Amino acid sequence: MAIIDQNHIRNFCIIAHIDHGKSTLADRIIEKTGTLTSREMQSQVLDNMELERERGITIKAQAVRIVYNAKNGEEYVFNLIDTPGHVDFNYEVSRSLAACDGAILVVDAAQGVEAQTLANVYLALDHDLDVMPVINKIDLPSADPDRVIEEIEDVIGIEAHDAPLISAKTGINIEEVLEQIVTKIPAPAGDKSAPLQALVFDSLYDSYKGVIVFCRIKEGTVRKGTEIQMMATGARAEVVEVGYFGAGQFIPSDELDAGMVGYITASLKNVKDTRVGDTVTEAARPCAEPLPGYKKVNPMVYCGLYPADGAKYPDIRDALEKLQLNDAALQFEAETSIALGFGFRCGFLGLLHLEIVQERLEREYNLDLVTTAPGVIYKVYKTNGEMLELTNPSNLPDPAEIEYMEEPMVSAEIMVTTEFIGQIMTLCQERRGQYEGTDYIETTRALLKYKLPLNEIIYDFFDALKSRSRGYASFDYELLGYEKADLVKLDILLNKEEVDALSFIVHASTAYERGRKMCEKLKKEIPRQLFEIPIQAAIGSKVIARETVRAMRKDVLAKCYGGDISRKRKLLEKQKEGKKRMRQIGNVEIPQKAFMSVLKLDDE
Amino acid sequence: MTNRINHPNLQLYLHIPFCVRKCAYCDFLSEPADAAEIDHYVQAMIGEIRSYQKQYAEYEVSTVFLGGGTPSILTEVQIAGVFSALYETFHIIPDAEISIEMNPGTVTKEKLLAYKSAGINRLSIGLQSANDEELKLLGRIHTMQDFLDTYELARSVGFENVNVDLISAIPGQTSGSWLRTLKTVTDLNPEHISAYSLIVEEGTLFYEKYGSDGQYADHEGTSRLPGEEEERIIYKDTLKFLTKLGYQRYEISNYAKPGYECQHNRGYWQRKNYLGIGVGAASLIENQRFGHITNRDAYIEFVNENQYDKLIEEKEDVSHQAQMEEFMFLGLRETKGISRENFRILFQKDIVDVYGRVLQTLQEEKLIEMQDDIIRLTEYGIDISNYVLSQFLL
Numbered sequence: 001m002a003i004i005d006q007n008h009i010r011n012f013c014i015i016a017h018i019d020h021g022k023s024t025l026a027d028r029i030i031e032k033t034g035t036l037t038s039r040e041m042q043s044q045v046l047d048n049m050e051l052e053r054e055r056g057i058t059i060k061a062q063a064v065r066i067v068y069n070a071k072n073g074e075e076y077v078f079n080l081i082d083t084p085g086h087v088d089f090n091y092e093v094s095r096s097l098a099a100c101d102g103a104i105l106v107v108d109a110a111q112g113v114e115a116q117t118l119a120n121v122y123l124a125l126d127h128d129l130d131v132m133p134v135i136n137k138i139d140l141p142s143a144d145p146d147r148v149i150e151e152i153e154d155v156i157g158i159e160a161h162d163a164p165l166i167s168a169k170t171g172i173n174i175e176e177v178l179e180q181i182v183t184k185i186p187a188p189a190g191d192k193s194a195p196l197q198a199l200v201f202d203s204l205y206d207s208y209k210g211v212i213v214f215c216r217i218k219e220g221t222v223r224k225g226t227e228i229q230m231m232a233t234g235a236r237a238e239v240v241e242v243g244y245f246g247a248g249q250f251i252p253s254d255e256l257d258a259g260m261v262g263y264i265t266a267s268l269k270n271v272k273d274t275r276v277g278d279t280v281t282e283a284a285r286p287c288a289e290p291l292p293g294y295k296k297v298n299p300m301v302y303c304g305l306y307p308a309d310g311a312k313y314p315d316i317r318d319a320l321e322k323l324q325l326n327d328a329a330l331q332f333e334a335e336t337s338i339a340l341g342f343g344f345r346c347g348f349l350g351l352l353h354l355e356i357v358q359e360r361l362e363r364e365y366n367l368d369l370v371t372t373a374p375g376v377i378y379k380v381y382k383t384n385g386e387m388l389e390l391t392n393p394s395n396l397p398d399p400a401e402i403e404y405m406e407e408p409m410v411s412a413e414i415m416v417t418t419e420f421i422g423q424i425m426t427l428c429q430e431r432r433g434q435y436e437g438t439d440y441i442e443t444t445r446a447l448l449k450y451k452l453p454l455n456e457i458i459y460d461f462f463d464a465l466k467s468r469s470r471g472y473a474s475f476d477y478e479l480l481g482y483e484k485a486d487l488v489k490l491d492i493l494l495n496k497e498e499v500d501a502l503s504f505i506v507h508a509s510t511a512y513e514r515g516r517k518m519c520e521k522l523k524k525e526i527p528r529q530l531f532e533i534p535i536q537a538a539i540g541s542k543v544i545a546r547e548t549v550r551a552m553r554k555d556v557l558a559k560c561y562g563g564d565i566s567r568k569r570k571l572l573e574k575q576k577e578g579k580k581r582m583r584q585i586g587n588v589e590i591p592q593k594a595f596m597s598v599l600k601l602d603d604e
Numbered sequence: 605m606t607n608r609i610n611h612p613n614l615q616l617y618l619h620i621p622f623c624v625r626k627c628a629y630c631d632f633l634s635e636p637a638d639a640a641e642i643d644h645y646v647q648a649m650i651g652e653i654r655s656y657q658k659q660y661a662e663y664e665v666s667t668v669f670l671g672g673g674t675p676s677i678l679t680e681v682q683i684a685g686v687f688s689a690l691y692e693t694f695h696i697i698p699d700a701e702i703s704i705e706m707n708p709g710t711v712t713k714e715k716l717l718a719y720k721s722a723g724i725n726r727l728s729i730g731l732q733s734a735n736d737e738e739l740k741l742l743g744r745i746h747t748m749q750d751f752l753d754t755y756e757l758a759r760s761v762g763f764e765n766v767n768v769d770l771i772s773a774i775p776g777q778t779s780g781s782w783l784r785t786l787k788t789v790t791d792l793n794p795e796h797i798s799a800y801s802l803i804v805e806e807g808t809l810f811y812e813k814y815g816s817d818g819q820y821a822d823h824e825g826t827s828r829l830p831g832e833e834e835e836r837i838i839y840k841d842t843l844k845f846l847t848k849l850g851y852q853r854y855e856i857s858n859y860a861k862p863g864y865e866c867q868h869n870r871g872y873w874q875r876k877n878y879l880g881i882g883v884g885a886a887s888l889i890e891n892q893r894f895g896h897i898t899n900r901d902a903y904i905e906f907v908n909e910n911q912y913d914k915l916i917e918e919k920e921d922v923s924h925q926a927q928m929e930e931f932m933f934l935g936l937r938e939t940k941g942i943s944r945e946n947f948r949i950l951f952q953k954d955i956v957d958v959y960g961r962v963l964q965t966l967q968e969e970k971l972i973e974m975q976d977d978i979i980r981l982t983e984y985g986i987d988i989s990n991y992v993l994s995q996f997l998l
């Protein structure tokens with residue numbers, strides 16, 4: 001293919017609230033541009049991982065290069081960069097946006113503007129992207145495109161009267177989207193002969209090619225043999241191959257020059273060397289300064305991951321190391337629990353990230369895990385002037401040594417229909433939220449603004465939000481920083497013995513409530529045993545709640561039907577199997593899922 | 605010993621999958637059907653019986669058990685047909701125990717006489733409760749008076765070995781009403797009493813109503829399942845009450861006057877050979893277990909086409925290890941316990957080499973007791989026998 005001049009390149013992404021049809025539109029664009037035949041189309045081409053397709057979410061940024069023959073008779077190259085949609089991956093989103101020149105905003109014709117729509121638009125505008133709205137799902141009976149167009153213009157303040165009205169599902173009006181990409185999204189700029197300056201927006205580890213760096217060339221040119229340097233990490237390597245993204249495959253090319261989106265492979269062994277947001281330059285002729293905005297992403301949520309079978313400890317380490325090759329945000333270090341034995345304290349971007357890693361370990365690596373309750377990082381200021389970043393509640397120093405503690409806060413925006421405002425405000429208050437204001441989007445919908453402690457929303461906030469608004473509320477947040485808080489460590493004692501893996505940090509004002517619910521929950525989870533088991537919640541030496549699992553009483557099989565011993569055996573085997581899935585702590589047996597039970601404490 | 609080699613022992617179980625109406629607690633393979641359907645099934649069963657002519661020629665049958673469902677739903681003619689097939693096919697020993705399960709209200713004097721002439725010598729009557737309110741709640745088709753009539757009729761015809769089935773811990777029951785049931789029944793002096801404690805099984809009406817743990821018991825208009833303490837009292841009362849009257853508990857839920865223990869059921873615990881005839885029936889023959897298909901239409905079709913091998917599903921050889929496990933978890937159901945010497949003879953191993961740790965733990969937990977050659981469940985071990993027995997799975 002002849003070298004395309006910059007005027008015929010369009011680099012863009014698609015942004016949307018979850019389920020508004022981002023991935024479906026991406027599929028349709030790829031299909032209509034003819035890079036894939038209908039037969040090759042697997043639903044949602046860009047969501048590669050099995051998990052992504054199943055959950056309908058995008059976890060890793062992906063990119064694809066497609067060719068479009070426009071109605072003006074000219075041929076255009078589109079680089080479509082798919083971005084993760086979840087708040088956990090906000091930083092990746094922001095880097096993907098920085099690689100684009102424009103964004104297609106997909107809005108559901110029935111649901112209209114949602115919390116993530118706003119958050120994503122603001123993010124795009126922050127990166128000086130031209131935002132081109134598209135109204136999707138117009139085939140729905142409840143679609144009301146006129147109202148939604150008005151909403152986009154009023155609430156977001158971008159022009160939407162000529163937004164294509166489409167159905168990505170059925171393919172209506174996709175051509176209009178393609179034409180508008182040509183007319184509305186600007187061509188890239190940049191000087192091919194300037195020193196190399198390229199933005200890393202993702203990377204992945206391939207066992208054959210090594211690390212594959214996804215980048216947008218802002219200035220200069222890169223080709224095979226170029227000695228490159230990562231400006232933030234300092235890593236250097238020689239380029240082995242450059243190329244662009246076919247649908248689901250890498251297509252090598254001679255060079256990548258300013259304005260293009262593509263990949264570089266070089267003799268880099270670890271994705272840690274190629275952090276998202278870093279700038280790639282030429283070692284011999286570096287650019288004057290790196291592209292703005294690089295930051296090291298730090299985990300926000302920590303939990304303990306333990307093998308259900310202690311002998312599998314090395315397997316978990318191997319699996320975590322392999323996952324980390326592709327997921328620089330995942331952190332882990334070895335730890336030991338009295339209750340659970342050897343395991344790892346792992347750091348994640350958020351609860352979704354945690355769940356994804358956990359599921360991948362279980363599915364792809366066939367590991368049976370015990371997960372402890374996730375927590376955030378607390379800052380513990382000690383009387384001796386030291387500051388400790390606490391990721392494991394068990395490591396909390398003696399209260400006498402603590403001057404004060406701080407917890408991370410977020411600024412949250414919740415979009416909700418007005419009828420549920422009361423319930424949602426109650427929920428936020430229960431979670432120690434500080435009300436900061438309400439914006440009315442239209443007469444029936446409002447955007448509530450709250451400042452909330454992160455540890456109150458990592459548990460089951462999202463579920464509670466959904467259940468209290470019959471699924472209508474949407475939610476987005478960003479980290480604000482740390483604030484002083486009256487925090488205590490809540491310990492759980494089973495049969496008078498403290499179970500370290502069940503300890504968690506909680507605000508003093510909610511400690512009693514949480515302790516009580518925790519005991520009730522554990523009472524339900526722990527099966528009766530031969531003796532009575534007291535379950536106690538305690539702060540220090542003070543017991544604040546108590547429940548009792550009574551001793552096993554009756555457990556007799558009913559009539560044995562016509563000598564059907566197999567049925568009886570199956571019953572006994574089930575009983576024995578249940579016992580195997582238990583953890584022995586002292587002389588008490590605890591089902592593995594009990595360690596996660598602290599999560600779901602909402603009443604509803 | 606020579607006897608066993610020349611004429612190995614066999615027990616027969618015949619399954620009658622019919623009843624007048626499904627009871628609220630019942631999860632057995634049984635349902636109402638019309639007379640023609642029942643007859644098709646009985647004829648097929650007779651066909652199956654006759655197919656065994658050669659296969660079991662060497663065996664001596666020591667017990668026959670007609671279970672269900674409600675076997676007493678069969679007519680005199682059908683009973684006669686089944687039994688002539690049995691006698692013509694199997695060598696049934698003269699003093700064999702031959703039982704039939706029956707429900708009050710489904711038998712007449714003629715039927716009872718037909719049982720007698722068929723050689724049936726043990727009746728198992730499903731009463732469940734002597735309280736009409738409780739009977740209604742259980743979904744039973746009969747009243748206490750129906751039972752008294754049936755019982756009296758059975759005695760007058762000359763049946764001398766009668767079992768009465770009872771269920772305790774049913775919704776709305778108190779220890780008082782249970783004791784009245786026990787008193788009323790024992791006043792009649794049956795030779796055998798089965799007293800099961802209600803278990804709410806999945807797929808029953810009760811399950812929908814009460815859930816597996818009785819957690820829905822607070823719904824309006826439903827009687828509560830007895831609470832745990834109440835149930836425990838009921839359970840202990842049963843043992844005390846029946847023991848005082850000369851009944852011995854020989855198995856977890858079975859009581860009998862000396863010499864009237866149900867030989868057929870004991871055969872299950874002692875891993876004797878038994879052949880199951882009819883839909884869903886289970887068999888154990890020379891350490892091979894197999895079960896019949898549960899679809900009645902398919903059963904009838906296969907028998908009529910002489911495709912007897914298609915009746916069988918889930919066939920498996922019981923491995924050496926599984927035999928040891930069964931020996932333990934079945935044998936321990938009998939209150940007399942199991943014999944270490946028997947274990948050694950059967951498996952050429954000392955029981956301690958196989959189960960040493962389990963036995964020690966259970967003994968420390970006071971769930972079993974060991975005395976010379978005998979190992980048996982304690983009172984507490986019987987209470988939670990599922991837990992104890994599951995420990996013997998290797």
